[in-house]
Amino acid sequence: MSDSLLDRANKGIMGLKPYEPGRPIEQTQKELGLKNIIKLASNENPLGISPKALAVIASKSDLNRYPDGNATKFKEKVASLYNIKTSMITVGNGSNDLIEFVAKCFLSEGDNAIYSQHGFAIYPLAIQAAGATPIKADAKNWGHDLELMKNLIDENTKIIYIASPNNPTGTVLETNDLINFLKEVPANIAIFIDQAYFEYIEEDKYRVSFDLVKQFPNLIISRSFSKAHGLAALRLGYSVSSEEVSDFMNRVRQPFNANTLALAAGIEAINDEDHIIKSVKINKQGLERVKIAFEKHDFDFIESYGNFISFDSQKDSDLSFDFFLKKGIILRSLKVYEMPTHLRVSIGLEEEIDIFLSVLEEYKRSLNA
Numbered sequence: 203m204s205d206s207l208l209d210r211a212n213k214g215i216m217g218l219k220p221y222e223p224g225r226p227i228e229q230t231q232k233e234l235g236l237k238n239i240i241k242l243a244s245n246e247n248p249l250g251i252s253p254k255a256l257a258v259i260a261s262k263s264d265l266n267r268y269p270d271g272n273a274t275k276f277k278e279k280v281a282s283l284y285n286i287k288t289s290m291i292t293v294g295n296g297s298n299d300l301i302e303f304v305a306k307c308f309l310s311e312g313d314n315a316i317y318s319q320h321g322f323a324i325y326p327l328a329i330q331a332a333g334a335t336p337i338k339a340d341a342k343n344w345g346h347d348l349e350l351m352k353n354l355i356d357e358n359t360k361i362i363y364i365a366s367p368n369n370p371t372g373t374v375l376e377t378n379d380l381i382n383f384l385k386e387v388p389a390n391i392a393i394f395i396d397q398a399y400f401e402y403i404e405e406d407k408y409r410v411s412f413d414l415v416k417q418f419p420n421l422i423i424s425r426s427f428s429k430a431h432g433l434a435a436l437r438l439g440y441s442v443s444s445e446e447v448s449d450f451m452n453r454v455r456q457p458f459n460a461n462t463l464a465l466a467a468g469i470e471a472i473n474d475e476d477h478i479i480k481s482v483k484i485n486k487q488g489l490e491r492v493k494i495a496f497e498k499h500d501f502d503f504i505e506s507y508g509n510f511i512s513f514d515s516q517k518d519s520d521l522s523f524d525f526f527l528k529k530g531i532i533l534r535s536l537k538v539y540e541m542p543t544h545l546r547v548s549i550g551l552e553e554e555i556d557i558f559l560s561v562l563e564e565y566k567r568s569l570n571a
Contacts, residue, residue, distance in 0.1 A: 212333065213311075240557055242548040243532045245369065245399075245510045247432035249481050249551075252474040255433065255467035262463060269462040276465045279472055280440060284412050290442050292451040295459045297398050297426040297439035301363070302328045304394050304422060306454040307447075308360040309334035315361035316354050318346045320371050320539050322396065325363040334360070344504045345373030348383045355391065362387065365396040366410065367403065370536055370546045372506025374408045384418045392447070394422045398439075399508035401430035401478055402485055408507065412442045419444040422451075427464075429509060430481050431471040436464035485509045488549035495559050499566040512536060512546040516569055519543050525568065529561045 251259075270276075277288040294300040301324050309315060309332035317325040319341040326336035337359070339351045345368055355362075366375040384393060395410060403409050415421050424441040428434040438460055441451070471477070489511060496503045496513050503513040515522035519535040522545055526533050536544040547558065 212331070239530050239532060240550065240554050241532045242550050242554065242558060243534045243546075244434070245429060245508065245548045246434050247430060247481050247509070248549070248554065249432060249477070249484065251432045251467070252471045252477040254470040254474040254477070255431075258466045258470045259463050262466060265462065267462070269458045269460060269465060271457050273460055273465050276440075276460070276468050279469045280442075283472060284442070286412055286415075286442060287445065289445045290412075290415065290448050292441045292443065292448050292455065293460045293465075294424070294439040294441065294455075296428055296437040297396060297424045297441075298324050299437075299455075299459060300422075300424045300439055300441045300451070301325065301394070301396070302331075303441075303451040303454050304361055304392055305329055305332040305334070307450045308392055312358060313360045314356070314358045315363065316351050316359060317363040318351065318365075318368070320344060320368070320541060321346075321363065322365055322369050323538060329361075341371075343373070344368075344371040346375060348375070348379060352383065352386055355387065359391055361392045361394060363394050363396065365398070366408070367399040367507040369398065369508065370510070370512055370534065370539055370541075370544075371504050372508045372511060373504065374403065374507040376407050377410055378407070380410060381414070384414070384421060387420075389418075389420050392420055392422060393418070394424065396424050398424070398426040399429055400425050402482055402508055404482070404486075415442055415444060419446070422447060427468050427471060430478055431468070432477075432481070433464065433467055433471060436461070436467055438464040438468045484551070485549045488552070488555050491555055491559070492547065492549065495562055499562065501562075501566075510546050510548045512541070512544050514543050515545045515565075517543060519545055522565065525565055526561055529564070531558055531561055 273293040277291045280291055281288045305328040309329060311333040314335040314337050315329045316337045316339055318339050329336040337354050339347055339354055341347060346364055351362060387393060397410060410423060412423060422441050422443040424439060427438040492511055501513045503511055519537050519542060523533055523535040534546040536546055
């Protein structure tokens with residue numbers, strides 16, 4: 203027997219590196235001695251939280267009590283909105299929770315799960331942590347190659363993770379292509395469709411409906427309140443699946459994984475349609491401004507359907523990241539996503555975009571110097 207506890211650790215985590223979030227503003231201010239920092243790194247809603255959600259948070263005084271472990275009112279709100287059963291809903295501490303629930307439910311040593319190159323970093327982390335093997339499918343035009351993903355399936359495949367829109371590339375899949383994929387994949391493989399950026403999709407041909415779950419019992423669709431709804435700090439997400447799959451996911455869900463403030467704010471965020479409409483409008487306008495600037499300065503970019511856009515900085519992304527950071531702008535280097543010269547920029551408020559575009563112009567001049 204080994205004398206070291208670490209030698210006896212779960213082998214699935216041995217090759218993992220902790221997920222690195224975007225740099226926090228206060229730490230960056232302290233390190234660089236800058237007063238004003240703009241964070242355009244983590245795809246947050248620049249408008250902030252819905253006023254209705256903020257009001258209900260301020261009204262809560264029963265924080266000495268545990269949350270509703272079944273998230274009853276929240277589930278009832280989602281169920282009534284989409285005409286589904288509450289028993290089809292699983293609540294997560296952000297959508298990351300749901301990604302892990304699926305891995306815990308269906309993966310163990312000897313199994314594998316498929317995800318796309320340039321896909322969200324949490325997918326392979328969740329797969330490996332469960333002791334299974336992550337199978338990476340090469341991307342097609344920066345997005346998912348569904349045909350290749352289908353061809354990678356073998357007898358040990360238990361899950362396929364798909365994001366539409368995809369983070370960090372912003373690519374999206376047409377619903378008809380997803381339906382055809384679902385028809386061709388064996389029914390004993392879980393298909394997890396991550397829709398964290400769903401609210402930013404305006405074209406019907408890209409909007410995946412929860413109704414598909416009734417047709418495909420192996421389908422799980424997740425959504426998040428961290429992006430368009432502006433509740434990133436509260437950590438709230440949910441998935442819709444068959445009742446049977448939801449029952450399995452709830453078996454691995456921690457008690458009270460969604461807190462009282464998150465659940466109450468989530469209901470009000472759903473009710474505040476004006477806030478969502480305004481958030482989507484500001485994002486669309488900001489995306490257009492940034493794309494025009496990229497074209498003006500000859501930066502290649504990836505067409506995005508989220509609240510961010512990734513572009514080729516034309517040099518090592520860590521170096522280009524540092525250039526913007528020293529000017530007080532936190533972006534996201536995509537080197538970890540096998541995109542060694544790309545940066546991702548979240549769409550901020552108009553005044554934040556003004557500053558980013560000004561620094562982008564400086565950066566272009568530095569490349570030509």
